[in-house]
Amino acid sequence: MTLVAERPHAPRPGDSRHPLRAEVVRGFGPWAGAAVLLTLAVALAANARQWQGGWAETREQLHIAATLLGAPLALAAGCWHGGRERRRRTEELMATAARAPLARLLASALPLVLWVLAGYAVVVALAWLATWYCSMGDSPYPVAVLTDAVVLASAVLAGHVVGRLVSWRLTAPLLAVGAYAVLGVLSYDGQDALGHLSPVVDGMTDDVPVWWQPVAMAVWTGGLAVAALLAHAAHRRRFAVLPLAAAAAAGALLVQTGNAGLWHTSAVAGRQVCDTSTTPQICVNARYGDLLPQVTDALSGLTGRLEGVRNLPVRFEDLPGGSRRDEAQLPMLAPIGRSVVRGELTEPRRYAWEAGMALYGRAYCSVEEDRRWDPVDSAVEHHLAPSPQETYFDEQFAEGSEADRARLRDRLAARARLEAMGEEERRAWLSEYFATVDRCDARGVPTL
DSSP states (O other): OOOOOOOOOOOOGGGOOOHHHHHHHSSSHHHHHHHHHHHHHHHHHHTGGGTTTOHHHHHHHHHHIIIIIIHHHHHHHHHHHHTHHHHHTOHHHHHTSSSOHHHHHHHHHHHHHHHHHHHHHHHHHHHHHHHHTTOOSOOOOHHHHHHHHHHHHHHHHHHHHHHHHOOOTTHHHHHHHHHHHHHHHHHHSTTSTGGGGSTTOOOOTTEEEOTTHHHHHHHHHHHHHHHHHHHHHOSSGGGGHHHHHHHHHHHHHHHHHHHHHHEEEOTTTTOEEEETTSSSEEEEEGGGGGGHHHHHHHTHHHHHHTTTOOSOOSEEEOOSSOOOTTEEEOOOOOSTTSSEETTEESOHHHHHHHHHHHHHOOTTSOTTSOOTTHHHHHHHHHHHSOOTTHHHHHHHHHTSOHHHHHHHHHHHHHHHHHHHSOHHHHHHHHHHHHTSTTOSSSTTOOOO
16 A cells, blocks of 8 residues: 655635734733723712713813723733743743744733723713713813823833833732833822823813823823833843933923923804894703703793893803803802713702802802892892792791891892783883892892
């Protein structure tokens, strides 16, 4: 019998597997990505009332969660993964491989980077979806997300280097705790010069970074991580000076510029959208422009009763800073989670009362001032937009001292006289009244 050697089959195209595939689909990477996803998702869900519906608030909460919680977690994951060869006792075997040390390090670290970023991307997608369905205006902030992704990737790479250098098994958890503490201390006072080096530091909700600030932060954090990689594993370690110099330049720029130069008020937050069909007109911050119909509806009773009345402000406004003489301040819509939750006004009646108090309230007057206008103000408040707690306060006065009961009788009598007026007479009286709302004495205030 003659034996014939068979020719080996040529490898099929589908049989070739990239060496990174095993690292991506198995091992520690998926667990690290799941940990990042779960940690950030729980942190965001715990205070969803405070950001859901507002794009700027969503950006701020995502940023804080990713940098203050995600970065230490990514650093610890990279550190634990970096010590894998030592725990398996395969360091000497891997050193004999044909690949250069830097290539071996990247082959081990990059799949972990991808999984951590994948977990973060899922959190971003979920947060954006949660905001999109009840958003009140504005739009997402993808630049902030990309910058935080660079921070997370840098943390994984830096942690990987630490894991290869330090053999202690508790290095990873202690590194996470230390990073959290350092980031928290640096971010405690955002005005501090060194605080601007912390990726956690953010501006106010109405602020956005100048165009180069995300680039400088990415170069600062990424440059340090790349420099650590090259110094540890590159064939020519002197090349680590280049990313280190770039990181130093970016860090110096962040420190020297200061908070005022790194952030400016968003163009959206600096303008308003208005309903000009009412008197006064109603204008809300453009960040919450989609909320204008709800605000107009909540104030419809107030503005309807003011139709034809003179000496009123031109508009209600909702911008940072004080109002001008021809404007009245709307109740603050921000921070959301109080008067606004998930794109809905929570207490329209209270909102209308607070708006009315901006028209005729004399809270700025001291207790020692002449209080003879108190029944008159109470009557106007009752007619235009009564407090949700008006009945409660009336009962308190009724059960109080003789002076309290007398004050209540004066208030009830003034309310009855104002309600008994005809439409034209009431408009004329209110026009005369609104000409005196900036006074803290009874001089010129019309009587009832």
